Amino acid sequence: MSATATGWETVVGLEVHCELATATKLFCACPNAFGAEPNTNVCPVCLGLPGSLPVLNERAVELAMRIGQALHCTVKPSIFHRKNYFYPDMPKDYQISQYDEPINVDGYLELPDGTRVGIERAHLEEDTGKTTHVGGGGRIHEATYSLVDYNRAGVPLVEIVAAPDIRSADAARAYVAELRAILVAIGASDARMEEGSLRVDANVSVRRPGEPFGTRCEVKNLNSLRSLGRAIEFEAQRQITLLERGEAVVQQTRHWDESDGRTHTLRSKEEAYDYRYFPEPDLVPVAPPGEWQDQVRALLPPLPADRRAHLAAVTGSTPAGVALVVERGLDGLVLAAVAAGADPERALTHAEHNLSMEGADRLDPAAFARLVAMEVAGELTATQAKAVLVDMVETGDPPDDIARARGFEAMGSDALTAAVDEAIAADPDAWASYCGGNEKAKGALVGRVMKATRGQADGKAVTALLEERRAAAPGPA
Ligand code: ADP
Ligand code: MG
Ligand code: ZN
Numbered sequence: 001m002s003a004t005a006t007g008w009e010t011v012v013g014l015e016v017h018c019e020l021a022t023a024t025k026l027f028c029a030c031p032n033a034f035g036a037e038p039n040t041n042v043c044p045v046c047l048g049l050p051g052s053l054p055v056l057n058e059r060a061v062e063l064a065m066r067i068g069q070a071l072h073c074t075v076k077p078s079i080f081h082r083k084n085y086f087y088p089d090m091p092k093d094y095q096i097s098q099y100d101e102p103i104n105v106d107g108y109l110e111l112p113d114g115t116r117v118g119i120e121r122a123h124l125e126e127d128t129g130k131t132t133h134v135g136g137g138g139r140i141h142e143a144t145y146s147l148v149d150y151n152r153a154g155v156p157l158v159e160i161v162a163a164p165d166i167r168s169a170d171a172a173r174a175y176v177a178e179l180r181a182i183l184v185a186i187g188a189s190d191a192r193m194e195e196g197s198l199r200v201d202a203n204v205s206v207r208r209p210g211e212p213f214g215t216r217c218e219v220k221n222l223n224s225l226r227s228l229g230r231a232i233e234f235e236a237q238r239q240i241t242l243l244e245r246g247e248a249v250v251q252q253t254r255h256w257d258e259s260d261g262r263t264h265t266l267r268s269k270e271e272a273y274d275y276r277y278f279p280e281p282d283l284v285p286v287a288p289p290g291e292w293q294d295q296v297r298a299l300l301p302p303l304p305a306d307r308r309a310h311l312a313a314v315t316g317s318t319p320a321g322v323a324l325v326v327e328r329g330l331d332g333l334v335l336a337a338v339a340a341g342a343d344p345e346r347a348l349t350h351a352e353h354n355l356s357m358e359g360a361d362r363l364d365p366a367a368f369a370r371l372v373a374m375e376v377a378g379e380l381t382a383t384q385a386k387a388v389l390v391d392m393v394e395t396g397d398p399p400d401d402i403a404r405a406r407g408f409e410a411m412g413s414d415a416l417t418a419a420v421d422e423a424i425a426a427d428p429d430a431w432a433s434y435c436g437g438n439e440k441a442k443g444a445l446v447g448r449v450m451k452a453t454r455g456q457a458d459g460k461a462v463t464a465l466l467e468e469r470r471a472a473a474p475g476p477a
Contacts, residue, residue, distance in 0.1 A: 008243075009209045010236040012172050012202055013164035013216070016179060017157050018189040019127060019197040020063045026126045026156035027054030027096065034195050038149035046154035048092030053282050060156035061103070063188045064124045065288060065296045067158050068104030070186050070303055071119045077287035078103040078123070080280040088148050089129040097125035097159075099277050103286065109162070109182070110305045111174050112323035118163030129153040158188070164203065164213060169232040173225045176200055181304045181327065193224055200228055204235040206243065214239070215249040219263050221256045231256040235263050307331050315344040325351045329361050336365030342372040354386045359393050367392060371399040378416065378461040384408045408456065416449075416457055420465045423448035434466070435473055442466060 022032050028045035044052035068075050081099035102123030108116045129150040136142025160179065166172050180198060183191040191198040205216035219235055222228045234256075239249045253270075254263040302310070304326055308319040311331045315322065315338070325331055330351040337347045347368065355363070371392065375385040380403060391402045423445050424431045433441035442463065449462045 006240060007208065008206045008236070008240050010168060010232065011164050011205045011207060011213055011216070012166035012168075012232055014162045014166065014172060014175060015201040015203070015218075016160045016162075016176065017127075017199040017201075018067075018160065018183055018191055020060050020156040020158060021187060021189050022057055022059045022063065022156055024057060024059075025154040026057050026060050026124070027154055030154065032155050033151075034197065036151055038147070038151060041151040042153070046091075047150060048090075054096065054280075056283060056286070057156060060124060061286060061288060062292075062296055063156075064103050064122070064158050065293060066186045066300060067160070067183065067188050068107065068122050069293075069297050069300060070182050070188075071104070071107035071109055071122060071160070073104035073107030073119060073122060075104055075288060075293050077101070077285055079285045080124075080283045081277045082280050083125075084276045085274070087128070088146065089131045089150075089153070091129070091150065091153065095126060095128065096280055096283070098123035101285075103288075109175065109178060111171070111178055112305075112308060112320050113174075114319065115171075117165045117175055120161045120163050122158050122160045125157050125159060127152050127155040127157050164205075164216075169229040169236075172202065172232055173229050176225060176228060177327075178304065185301055185303060196223075199223075202228060202232055202235075204232055204239070205249070206236050206239045214243075215251050217249065217251065217263070218253045218269070219256050220253060220266065223258075227256055227258055230261060231263060234261060238263065311335065311348075314338055315348040317345075317348060322348065328356065330355055333361060333363055333365055333368060337369040337372065340366050340369035342369035343376050346372045346375060350385070350389060354389050355393070357390070357393055363393055364396075367398055374399060374403065375458075378413070378458040379403070380408055381455065381458050384456075413461075416453075416461060417465060419449045419452050419457060420445075420462060420469065422452065424469065435470055 019032075024030060025032050025046055028043050030041045030043050030046055033041060045054055065075050078098050078101045080096050082094040083097045083099070084094040086093050102121040104122040105120070107119035107122070109119060110116050129148055130152050131140070132147040132149070133140050133143035134147065135144030140146065162175065166175060176198075180191040180193075183189040183198070189197055193199070200222045202219045202222060203216045204219060205214040207214045217235060217239070219231050222231055235254065242249055251269040253266045253268070255266040256263050305319070307326045308322050311317070311322040311326060311334060312319050314335060322331070325334060325348065328351070334344075334347045334351050338344045350368075350372070351360075371380075371385060371388055374380045375382065380388060384403070384406075387406065388399050388402045388408070391397065391406075392399060395402070427444060427448060430441045430444040434445065445466055446459060446462050449457050450459070
């Protein structure tokens with residue numbers, strides 16, 4: 001049952017951590033690389049050895065600014081704090097993170113349907129190492145022993161905190177998909193959920209529409225868009241059930257278990273004072289000069305939302321209508337084909353329905369335009385055009401050659417006219433009925449033409465010819 005169907009509204013605020021695509025870590029020169037032999041990309045700084053000092057990675061600041069700019073944030077002077085807590089994956093016993101003065105504040109992300117989700121902040125921090133608990137189902141308290149890999153310790157992260165503007169599991173998935181596309185487009189992160197370079201925590205609460213926000217729970221361990229959606233739906237329903245029984249939702253951090261499809265208590269919510277935040281004394285404040293900000297902004301590529309708006313304008317569609325094509329990275333192909341003379345609507349339709357395969361983005365725009373032209377001219381039916389397109393992507397051959405090789409002979413307009421006239425002559429009853437205004441009788445005539453041409457005729461062209469013939473026929477007495 002969906003939460004809204006019961007008169008409840010789901011409220012979601014997402015916190016997304018993304019690993020930045022820098023060559024080195026945030027405060028040392030160790031490589032920032034996924035998949036290396038454990039504990040090989042480490043040094044005194046990221047192992048937290050006494051006497052070592054952090055040095056800020058300029059490139060990480062640049063990528064953080066790019067993220068802020070792409071999310072329409074204000075870039076501000078910021079300072080690093082120490083967030084103190086004990087856990088074996090963090091050798092210093094504190095994480096260096098931006099706290100009350102983050103580098104980016106007050107932005108928004110626009111979804112394909114045009115709705116906006118507020119971005120409260122997007123701040124820089126370092127990642128922790130990675131623990132693996134062996135035995136006891138992988139949970140720390142039941143494990144026989146634990147392994148720790150510090151390769152990830154000190155990898156630069158940006159945490160993007162969204163406002164509680166999301167109202168459904170679907171919208172939450174759309175938000176993460178859009179954010180991922182932006183991060184990849186601007187080169188800030190490879191944003192792979194399956195490798196942990198994009199990690200999502202979902203804050204979920206429920207309320208009666210119009211009432212103040214309810215108490216939220218934060219759900220961790222969401223490793224895919226599918227898990228994100230399922231976890232939000234489960235958690236909202238869990239809270240609704242509690243409230244309808246007259247019980248209260250307790251603010252908690254919960255863990256999503258993919259195998260049983262439920263969230264489980266992890267710990268009670270920690271408060272800021274638990275972390276004993278204080279300014280990191282070994283780092284100076286970060287205040288990117290306006291000039292540097294401008295340089296970074298000038299290098300931003302067109303963002304998915306801009307690309308959708310542009311493609312929609314050129315093809316006469318809507319941003320939501322072209323979302324899939326932009327997501328596949330085929331907007332450049334469609335635009336180039338249109339520039340080469342292709343019918344925009346047909347080019348877009350092909351990109352959406354017939355070009356989901358690998359390698360479609362390498363299609364030659366001129367050849368694609370030629371294929372669309374053949375279809376528009378009635379030389380290929382829609383079905384034939386699709387088959388030719390598949391071969392074009394596979395072989396790179398020109399559409400004319402493929403059509404010929406496949407026996408899709410050009411059905412010239414003379415041949416088509418002849419086929420239509422033959423059909424009229426062969427079925428005078430259907431013709432008379434059609435001329436008398438019975439549109440259904442048209443089907444019999446079109447069917448005859450198709451049969452006679454073994455499906456090679458274009459249905460639209462046949463209909464157009466029949467209409468032309470009828471208009472020219474002597475009307476009923
Ligand atoms: P904290 O400092 O405890 O992490 P924040 O105020 O920074 O709390 O909020 C963290 C996240 O929780 C944000 O993404 C925000 O949108 C979300 N959030 C806050 N209140 C609610 C609520 N009532 N329901 C759902 N999400 C919420
Ligand atoms: Mg938080
Ligand atoms: Zn290091």
